Amino acid sequence: MKxxxxxxxxxxxxxxxxxxxxxxxxxxxNASKVVSFPLSGFTTDWFVEMWNDQNLRIAxxxxxxxxxxxxxxxxxxxxFAARASVRYRFPGKAPIMGLxxxxxxxxxxxxxxxLLVVLLSIGVNxxxxxxxxxxxxxxxxxxxAILTSAFQSLDRSLEEAAMDLGxxxxxxxxxxxxxxxxxxxxxxxxxxxxxxxxEFIIANFLGSGQPILSVYIFGQFRFPAKVPSMLALGTVLxxxxxxxxxxxxxxxxxxxxxxxxxxxxxxx
Amino acid sequence: xxxxxxxPTMIEFKDVHKYYGDYHALRGINGTIKAGEFFxxxxxxxxxxxxxxxxxxxxxxxxxxxxxxxxxxxxGVAANVRPTNMVFQSYAIFPHMxxxxxVGFGLRKDPRSKEEKAKAVAEALxxxxxxxxxxxxAHALSGGQRQRVALARALILKPKVLLLDEPLSALxxxxxxxxxxxxxxxxxxxxxxxxxxxxxxxxxxxxxxxIAVMFEGEIAQLADPExxxxxxxxxxxxxxxxxxxxxxxTVLSESNGSVEIxxxxxxxxxxDASMAPPAKGESPVVxxxxxxxxLLYDDQKATERETDGVIDEVIxxxxxxxxxxxxxGTDVEVRLSMRNVPGRPVLEVGDKVRVAWSPSALVLFR
Numbered sequence: 001m002k003x004x005x006x007x008x009x010x011x012x013x014x015x016x017x018x019x020x021x022x023x024x025x026x027x028x029x030n031a032s033k034v035v036s037f038p039l040s041g042f043t044t045d046w047f048v049e050m051w052n053d054q055n056l057r058i059a060x061x062x063x064x065x066x067x068x069x070x071x072x073x074x075x076x077x078x079x080f081a082a083r084a085s086v087r088y089r090f091p092g093k094a095p096i097m098g099l100x101x102x103x104x105x106x107x108x109x110x111x112x113x114x115l116l117v118v119l120l121s122i123g124v125n126x127x128x129x130x131x132x133x134x135x136x137x138x139x140x141x142x143x144x145a146i147l148t149s150a151f152q153s154l155d156r157s158l159e160e161a162a163m164d165l166g167x168x169x170x171x172x173x174x175x176x177x178x179x180x181x182x183x184x185x186x187x188x189x190x191x192x193x194x195x196x197x198x199e200f201i202i203a204n205f206l207g208s209g210q211p212i213l214s215v216y217i218f219g220q221f222r223f224p225a226k227v228p229s230m231l232a233l234g235t236v237l238x239x240x241x242x243x244x245x246x247x248x249x250x251x252x253x254x255x256x257x258x259x260x261x262x263x264x265x266x267x268x
Numbered sequence: 269x270x271x272x273x274x275x276p277t278m279i280e281f282k283d284v285h286k287y288y289g290d291y292h293a294l295r296g297i298n299g300t301i302k303a304g305e306f307f308x309x310x311x312x313x314x315x316x317x318x319x320x321x322x323x324x325x326x327x328x329x330x331x332x333x334x335x336x337x338x339x340x341x342x343x344g345v346a347a348n349v350r351p352t353n354m355v356f357q358s359y360a361i362f363p364h365m366x367x368x369x370x371v372g373f374g375l376r377k378d379p380r381s382k383e384e385k386a387k388a389v390a391e392a393l394x395x396x397x398x399x400x401x402x403x404x405x406a407h408a409l410s411g412g413q414r415q416r417v418a419l420a421r422a423l424i425l426k427p428k429v430l431l432l433d434e435p436l437s438a439l440x441x442x443x444x445x446x447x448x449x450x451x452x453x454x455x456x457x458x459x460x461x462x463x464x465x466x467x468x469x470x471x472x473x474x475x476x477x478x479i480a481v482m483f484e485g486e487i488a489q490l491a492d493p494e495x496x497x498x499x500x501x502x503x504x505x506x507x508x509x510x511x512x513x514x515x516x517x518t519v520l521s522e523s524n525g526s527v528e529i530x531x532x533x534x535x536x537x538x539x540d541a542s543m544a545p546p547a548k549g550e551s552p553v554v555x556x557x558x559x560x561x562x563l564l565y566d567d568q569k570a571t572e573r574e575t576d577g578v579i580d581e582v583i584x585x586x587x588x589x590x591x592x593x594x595x596x597g598t599d600v601e602v603r604l605s606m607r608n609v610p611g612r613p614v615l616e617v618g619d620k621v622r623v624a625w626s627p628s629a630l631v632l633f634r
Contacts, residue, residue, distance in 0.1 A: 155360060157357070157358050158362060160327055160356070161362075161421075162373070163347045164325060164347055164352075164353055164422075165373050165374035167376070176362060180363070180364060
């Protein structure tokens with residue numbers, strides 16, 4: 001039996017989820033400082049204003065540095081942890097893995113506050129580096145989760161076969177394991193990049209007032225005149241995300257096709 | 269004198285033990301595998317046969333004892349430098365490479381030129397019947413083709429020993445029988461020592477020069493297929509290989525070279541000492557194979573001995589019929605097999621029959 005209200009609920013749910021995002025480009029191209037209907041004409045001024053905002057450029061550059069570093073570090077740490085948890089048995093494995101994964105459910109506020117207290121009390125100067133360290137802490141569990149499933153789907157005999165055919169541990173890792181878990185590595189990298197890029201709490205607490213995109217955008221919303229150019233920035237970020245996710249999905253499907261596996265569904 | 273007796277030794281086990289924590293997986297393995305031999309490790313799952321194979325390959329360390337390959341102690345020798353190559357149960361074909369890249373994988377550090385390597389790959393593929401498959405993607409192959417790629421990949425390095433871990437278990441029955449014959453032919457062609465792990469006793473009998481039957485981490489018997497089938501050295505081995513009837517028996521007397529017994533339902537018989545393996549302290553039984561028993565039709569007479577019986581069960585197989593028969597008015601039931609030839613009717617349950625048997629086919633377990 002079909003329930004017509006289920007269909008309606010799904011529609012409303014999706015509308016609520018995505019219509020605000022659709023409003024971003026509409027107002028970004030609207031020739032008015034006031035964000036409200038009716039629209040008053042088409043303009044690209046807000047994009048020009050955004051482009052010329054020097055502080056915004058610095059914030060964007062900082063955010064990119066942070067996100068790239070965090071994604072790289074988290075993914076590398078994730079590779080080590082996932083490999084260890086899938087392949088090796090060692091004392092205290094369960095609690096160690098549990099503690100690595102804990103930040104996934106730990107309120108970020110607590111992580112940010114306690115890190116701030118500790119860093120200040122041991123005399124570390126707050127900088128982009130402290131933000132990177134903090135965000136690696138919360139991104140690594142995501143990387144471990146994604147990479148664990150990638151390593152788990154790897155047949156152990158493949159490694160043994162490579163060793164049997166004369167390869168060392170390291171060359172086996174390089175020639176067999178790494179290419180086969182590459183889709184997982186890429187997925188982990190992109191997820192961590194995305195999480196870091198829009199992360200606010202740690203960026204705000206540990207950034208010591210350095211312009212970082214998420215913090216900067218939040219600050220700009222205090223000035224009504226700045227809102228339209230922030231919407232323009234939002235529009236650019238949405239497009240950027242769509243391209244990034246599309247690329248990730250393309251790579252993932254190509255990876256699966258290359259390895260001859262069955263598609264078990266990705267992000268899209 | 270069998271095939272294997274006059275060959276040089278390729279692998280030697282000296283009191284090999286393997287522990288996983290408290291679990292004693294290999295309990296004192298001794299024995300030799302000859303060069304150029306098709307050798308099988310046969311046993312039920314969990315008997316240690318795969319563990320033993322993996323200790324030869326170097327994937328598992330041994331807890332104590334010595335494994336020698338071609339006269340060299342393998343202690344501390346890593347898998348990637350041992351003169352062995354393995355065909356894995358899952359075949360372990362590298363999915364991100366082509367067939368040719370898979371087969372040529374082991375040649376990476378080979379100093380030969382690119383052209384020479386390509387030629388070697390082509391030859392290896394031809395040997396396993398996959399000529400012209402080099403450019404195919406490995407993941408697009410069927411199960412049987414994957415197996416051939418795995419074989420070519422292992423054999424291209426010309427190992428002294430090829431290890432096969434249940435290589436046929438993933439194939440369907442027809443394909444399996446086909447590959448059995450192909451593997452035998454391939455082994456004769458390349459002359460490399462093959463060591464096959466299998467739980468399928470029929471497969472072991474068909475393919476091997478010699479077989480080690482393993483139970484619970486020990487080799488129960490190491491012999492050629494015929495000896496294993498005709499003269500198993502224990503009830504357990506007899507039970508594992510083929511079908512064997514066991515009949516409660518009393519040992520009457522024992523003299524040099526022969527044993528006098530009385531088997532329930534069969535009566536007295538004299539056994540050659542070779543058919544009475546060393547005593548294990550069990551209650552005595554004699555074993556006899558279904559095909560050594562024959563139903564006598566009206567006009568036939570037994571060449572050696574005969575016993576009355578009543579048919580309890582008839583199992584029809586087309587070319588053969590199996591009969592379960594109570595012997596000589598006792599509760600001893602034996603299974604016997606008869607070929608279904610024209611003019612010989614299939615008998616029915618409850619029919620009174622005469623069963624011919626030969627004392628020389630009896631094996632005594634005690």
